Amino acid sequence: MAFENTIDVEHPIHDIRSEAIKNFESKGFPSKKDEAWKYTSLNSLQKVDFSIFPKEENTLEYSQVKKYFLHEIDTYKIVFIDGIYSSYLSETTHDGVDICLMSSALTKPMYQQVMDLYFNKVASKEESLTTLNTAFSREGAYIYIPKNKMPKKPVEIIHFATGNEASLLLQPRNLIVVEENAELQVIERHQSLTKNEVFTNSVTEIFADKSAIIDYYKVQNNNAAASMIDNTYISQKNTSNVSVHTFSFGGKLTRNNLNFFQNGEHINSTMKGVTILGDKQHVDHHTLVHHRQPNCESHQDYKGIYGENSTGVFNGKIIVDKIAQKTNAFQQNNNVLVSDKATINTKPQLEIFADDVKCSHGCTIGQLDEDALFYLQTRGIPQKEARALLMYAFANNVLQSVRIPELKKRINKLIATKLGVRLGFEL
Amino acid sequence: MLKIKDLHAKVEDKEILKGINLELNAGEVHAIMGPNGSGKSTLASVIAGKEEFEITKGGVFFENEDLEDTAPEERAHKGIFLSFQYPVEIPGVSVTNFMKTAINESRKARGMEDMPANEMLKLIREKSEMLDIDRKFLSRSLNEGFSGGEKKRNEIFQMAMLEPKLAILDETDSGLDIDALRIVANGVNKLRSKDNAVLVITHYQRLLEYIVPDFVHVLHDGKIVKSGDKALALELEEKGYDWLKQESAV
Ligand SMILES: Nc1ncnc2c1ncn2[C@@H]1O[C@H](COP(=O)(O)OP(=O)(O)O)[C@@H](O)[C@H]1O
Ligand SMILES: [Mg+2]
Numbered sequence: 001m002a003f004e005n006t007i008d009v010e011h012p013i014h015d016i017r018s019e020a021i022k023n024f025e026s027k028g029f030p031s032k033k034d035e036a037w038k039y040t041s042l043n044s045l046q047k048v049d050f051s052i053f054p055k056e057e058n059t060l061e062y063s064q065v066k067k068y069f070l071h072e073i074d075t076y077k078i079v080f081i082d083g084i085y086s087s088y089l090s091e092t093t094h095d096g097v098d099i100c101l102m103s104s105a106l107t108k109p110m111y112q113q114v115m116d117l118y119f120n121k122v123a124s125k126e127e128s129l130t131t132l133n134t135a136f137s138r139e140g141a142y143i144y145i146p147k148n149k150m151p152k153k154p155v156e157i158i159h160f161a162t163g164n165e166a167s168l169l170l171q172p173r174n175l176i177v178v179e180e181n182a183e184l185q186v187i188e189r190h191q192s193l194t195k196n197e198v199f200t201n202s203v204t205e206i207f208a209d210k211s212a213i214i215d216y217y218k219v220q221n222n223n224a225a226a227s228m229i230d231n232t233y234i235s236q237k238n239t240s241n242v243s244v245h246t247f248s249f250g251g252k253l254t255r256n257n258l259n260f261f262q263n264g265e266h267i268n269s270t271m272k273g274v275t276i277l278g279d280k281q282h283v284d285h286h287t288l289v290h291h292r293q294p295n296c297e298s299h300q301d302y303k304g305i306y307g308e309n310s311t312g313v314f315n316g317k318i319i320v321d322k323i324a325q326k327t328n329a330f331q332q333n334n335n336v337l338v339s340d341k342a343t344i345n346t347k348p349q350l351e352i353f354a355d356d357v358k359c360s361h362g363c364t365i366g367q368l369d370e371d372a373l374f375y376l377q378t379r380g381i382p383q384k385e386a387r388a389l390l391m392y393a394f395a396n397n398v399l400q401s402v403r404i405p406e407l408k409k410r411i412n413k414l415i416a417t418k419l420g421v422r423l424g425f426e427l
Numbered sequence: 428m429l430k431i432k433d434l435h436a437k438v439e440d441k442e443i444l445k446g447i448n449l450e451l452n453a454g455e456v457h458a459i460m461g462p463n464g465s466g467k468s469t470l471a472s473v474i475a476g477k478e479e480f481e482i483t484k485g486g487v488f489f490e491n492e493d494l495e496d497t498a499p500e501e502r503a504h505k506g507i508f509l510s511f512q513y514p515v516e517i518p519g520v521s522v523t524n525f526m527k528t529a530i531n532e533s534r535k536a537r538g539m540e541d542m543p544a545n546e547m548l549k550l551i552r553e554k555s556e557m558l559d560i561d562r563k564f565l566s567r568s569l570n571e572g573f574s575g576g577e578k579k580r581n582e583i584f585q586m587a588m589l590e591p592k593l594a595i596l597d598e599t600d601s602g603l604d605i606d607a608l609r610i611v612a613n614g615v616n617k618l619r620s621k622d623n624a625v626l627v628i629t630h631y632q633r634l635l636e637y638i639v640p641d642f643v644h645v646l647h648d649g650k651i652v653k654s655g656d657k658a659l660a661l662e663l664e665e666k667g668y669d670w671l672k673q674e675s676a677v
Contacts, residue, residue: 377499383498397518
């Protein structure tokens with residue numbers, strides 16, 4: 001891949017970008033030699049000659065893509081087609097809150113102050129793919145919720161790839177700032193509409209001020225030619241509550257780097273995931289929670305079901321600093337392998353420097369419980385359906401914490417479809 | 428209805444059932460009693476089709492059909508029901524949703540449409556009231572965190588919903604207090620008709636005061652060592668099982 005596009009030297013974040021490109025040039029793409037990339041190879045992606053910007057602006061009719069929206073309810077929408085903002089499909093607002101575009105935030109003086117305070121402040125300045133994004137990204141979502149505010153409805157950030165480019169590289173950049181006592185719900189989705197190759201390298205920075213509440217939902221149900229590196233960085237202050245749910249049901253290669261930094265006390269951080277893969281799909285969840293202050297909690301619960309030749313990785317790192325006494329950190333990763341050829345590598349990584357902490361972690365890799373299967377069969381449920389029902393039950397309890405009922409229903413249905421369960425009941 | 432002929436079954440090279448003969452006709456209630464480890468639950472599992480147990484000789488016939496190659500779900504569709512001694516906990520599936528799935532799968536196997544939602548609700552209400560089951564209970568995950576008694580009552584609720592031809596009750600009385608025992612027995616008796624048969628597996632004759640058997644069999648070391656009428660149950664209660672062991676040793 002070549003990044004011949006020159007950087008705009010007039011730009012206010014020019015220095016940040018020059019720094020980032022220098023870093024990327026010295027590091028290059030991560031390789032299997034890097035411990036954090038041991039099980040995920042980007043080799044095949046690096047061989048593709050991706051276009052960085054589409055040659056022309058592409059359009060989509062709402063009816064073509066309606067099903068990818070949470071259309072059952074009213075939402076704000078920030079929609080991109082091949083990386084370019086689609087005002088036609090979007091619904092943004094400046095009514096008390098800013099739900100709009102990164103390109104505006106990067107260029108308009110009225111956003112300068114927020115940008116100076118937050119842009120590239122929690123994202124890594126060393127991790128190579130993050131710096132690649134910092135160097136070249138021009139577009140994404142910008143959300144700013146001032147003190148005590150709550151947008152009237154959830155925000156959907158959706159990226160469509162039309163396939164009009166043979167192979168496309170997308171580098172969205174999102175900045176989300178939720179001030180003291182404010183609230184926000186976000187649903188993010190990336191959808192490729194054809195079999196042409198798409199590679200997304202996304203960076204999202206999220207700042208939760210005192211007592212802020214943020215629920216972030218990532219729906220990853222892309223097609224077999226779409227790959228995605230998601231780098232999400234979250235900084236939390238006192239008594240804030242942030243949850244990220246990641247639903248990984250499709251895509252060729254998906255890497256989720258989810259990083260929480262607790263910069264205050266009485267913080268709650270929640271990471272939940274349901275992964276259901278088949279075919280040759282690969283998903284790698286790398287989580288990090290850095291407990292930097294006392295009296296905080298973190299909860300991680302990732303469930304995975306791997307079929308056919310799919311491969312999965314879960315690597316959950318928890319750092320508890322010396323001063324972070326009374327930390328409660330929970331981590332759970334349970335997996336079911338439904339094929340002999342599927343594999344999962346799961347590993348907790350604990351670095352605990354405080355002595356008064358509660359920290360529990362557990363990972364399991366198993367098959368379905370034969371006694372449970374027999375029990376369901378004796379009630380007339382055929383083996384195939386019984387298997388699917390057990391997997392469904394295994395995965396679906398992660399959904400209890402989804403706070404948008406319509407989204408919960410949609411994900412529930414997606415899980416059922418994915419597993420081939422004919423649910424004899426309405427969800 | 429059910430014919431068991433010289434049934435031998437083993438698990439992991441250990442022979443557990445060593446030649447069982449038993450015949451149940453429609454309208455009859457049979458009881459099987461016997462000490463722990465004699466093979467009662469194994470017999471129940473083999474009838475229900477658990478693959479873990481290998482039939483080495485003889486077989487199980489239901490309505491004159493050899494069940495050897497019949498999957499557990501097909502046996503259920505034919506009308507065989509097993510109330511488990513240890514019902515399995517299934518987190519994430521509510522009692523109601525489980526029941527709906529089970530009923531509609533059975534209907535599908537018989538070429539019927541799904542049961543209309545209002546009919547299903549009515550049936551659930553009717554059967555749960557009969558067994559004095561709280562509505563809240565129905566939205567809980569199947570057997571998860573249920574007490575021993577709640578699990579057993581839930582088994583009988585499932586039986587009442589599915590209306591089997593042959594109901595096998597494996598120690599359904601254990602974990603039940605006397606009131607619950609009466610309710611459960613009443614549920615079983617409601618199912619009894621000239622077209623149904625019940626096989627009651629129990630340790631004690633207490634349950635048999637409420638579900639009165641036509642025949643009582645004693646299972647010992649994988650074989651039926653004695654059969655009789657309900658008086659045999661009383662005799663066993665009085666004398667215990669040691670008496671039988673000595674007799675069979677002679
Ligand atoms: N899955 C199994 N694997 C090995 N042994 C078993 C298994 N199931 C039952 N058994 C053995 O078979 C014998 C009969 O058990 P069971 O049928 O449960 O007896 P009962 O119900 O009469 O108490 C016991 O010795 C038990 O240990
Ligand atoms: Mg038993």
